Amino acid sequence: MSESVPVLILTGYLGAGKTTVLNHLLATAHARIGVVINDFGDVNVDAALVAGQVAEPVSIAGGCLCCIDDPRQLDDALRALARPGLDLDAVVIEGSGLAEPPALIQLVLASEVPGIRFGGLVEAVAAAHVAHAESGGWDLEQHVKAAAVVLLTKSDIAPPEELARTRERILAANPHTTVLDAPHGAVDPALFFDAAKHTVPEGAQLPLWEIGEAPGEHGHHGHEHHVHHRAVSLDVPAAVDPAALADLLEDPPTSVHRVKAIADVATPSGLRRFVAHSVAGYVTVERARRPAGEPPHSVVVAIGPDDAASSPVDLGALPAAEGDPAPSSPQLRRLTRFL
Template identity: 60%
Template structure:
């Protein structure tokens, strides 16, 4: 997909009554982005679609069963093809899974999709912090459902009056998935900018990349609140712009294993090869990496921009780590094996 932006697909899961639709509606109302929604109804009545259709730019219903159990995965690909039409200009696609959908299976379906215009944007598990015992008594498995999640949103935390209950829940989640980012969203309120950028385009010129998070200061993460427990915490970002190429091996390693506080990495980078400079667009969501080639002018100077987005970031440390990916102009061309360390994520 040279020169084209792929649309991130977010998977929103959680047991029935956990608050998925509330989270989705909050997300749609607050993001300012153009969102397409695939609503997976368990049954024949499209109830969830009725709840959100008024706020959705382009809703699609996959009715009659659980997405992770559909016999023909092409049904979901057909929905992706519809939502990736250029005229829709969508910034993201959200799949709201049914309450019985198994997150690992949903993730696998998206990752195995044959639609080239999408990329995985993260799996968000919604957990009703006040009613976990009741959900487990009904057969829901906390560990099974959070182990594939990039983010666990804890809803109804305002109803949990015993701090030991909350601590025990967070401990169980962390033990099941040490890499999951836990965010409190008592009323379904969270910062959507952590997940998607409004009107994102991979064709942005250099210098504009930093403007995706207006007002940030280099090395000092942008934030509007700073409370503990990630309660109403807004996203932060650290940007490094470099007048030169990057090391494809170092970038691939950083994208695969970002700091725990970093949810997303997005970058437009130049890499010097034996046949000349090449430009790539790199996205990493909780360690899931996608890479696309991007056109560049023949005589255009080398330049790279890297942005790390997350919660409670260590700005100085992140800036240093991002700068460590950058190379001087005099660096020899990357070898074929070094380049493959990054380009292997293009499929």
């Protein structure tokens, strides 16, 4: 069974640097990315800015995604991008500056397009321009409440005290988000999806690609900007405890932005394999095919920025003890309720 494609939502007020973030992601991710560009107005200006870099662009013009008359417009775009033949690593929806994040999230969560899953909301905030944006009606606290990651764009030109004040306000409004400096829109794609999954060496597990190309190589900026991540992984020839895995997915440590698991679980009818994802409190679980007769094998990776101040992630409780009976129905339901 092929994995579903993560759908990321990229939002921020007008001028916050969304398109710069998107261009950096497209130029450095070493991945196949589809894009839905939501332009407010009749002229697709943003579509022109990313032309030539995107694997499969789809544009919805004439309105904000959260208030379009027919939500099927978004479904049509996602359906076009979720075609198995495209084999995309991710889809990015660039919302207009007027988009309300909770409404955008609900549109993606309510989508009936097969083969996609919500991959997190990313909010771009230019700290030096927050006061100006708020004078126009934008609300920092409301817009970051649902964000998996908040990117402080243009952080290289913002006064240090303004950066610190903006960071404090964001974390007060959403203690579970990850706040990252993103000068020139630099962000590590490994925080959101498995970059370059098509080109890793045979046998490698869950590729985590380091940003390799400087934005200057694509004509954007003349300086390199690397945003590093750290990953804690568990790779064991064993089944996992479904309740322990559900706990990690539902309530990961504050330093963890994303959890991915390809896990075998013992059931009364035999071993079953699941692929699970957790991004900022949003959990998805899918069944996966297990080759007949293959011994149990589970891989779990927790990913977060390497500057996060938190204790290491403890994955020691995940493997089921050897000889344990199959988990009870309530234990198993803790995980399968996310299917």
